[in-house]
Amino acid sequence: DADVTQTPRNRITKTGKRIMLECSQTKGHDRMYWYRQDPGLGLRLIYYSFDVKDINKGEISDGYSVSRQAQAKFSLSLESAIPNQTALYFCATSDPGAGGRITDTQYFGPGTRLTVL
């Protein structure tokens, strides 16, 4: 079974609709992230969470919100989807590293391809 799972894998929606993307992990990591990937722009950080009570905005958080329901679950919501939110969305977890040396190697889910018409 995959360590980081995302649902749905593909979603087509209309402008103005509310959408939730879900992420679950079995790696036992405290740190979780949401990225979006666009051609030519690479991966950009939307939100990240270092534990259940900690939520932080990333580089491009406008138009998005998140919820950390448990250590293993981190959801991304688009309250009112717009066409420029069409992208590939990835959830990731990270391993802080051993011996106090923070490395935060990222473990990515398979992605959700979202199309907003």
Add this chain to the structure above:
Amino acid sequence: SQKIEQNSEALNIQEGKTATLTCNYTNYSPAYLQWYRQDPGRGPVFLLLIRENEKEKRKERLKVTFDTTLKQSLFHITASQPADSATYLCALSTSGTYKYIFGTGTRLKVLA
């Protein structure tokens, strides 16, 4: 502003040759640099990490160098195989931020 540059053009090489990919950065002092592999329609997969005080790291056919003076990392795949064809991403983090900034990636195609 902080910037990470990877060659946006695809790199085509013959099987058996060494592939060399470049990651350059500006206005940034990374403590850690990572390389990831991404196949079409899939999430990136971690390959190697190198720290600012390390010059070189190796793992099987992979080698990463990190030159903080040139602000550049090179990623080498020796004895390349068609199965190495993918997009390779570099990512940088400064100490204490625990976040990585990713480059746009370079697509590598190994020709049989």
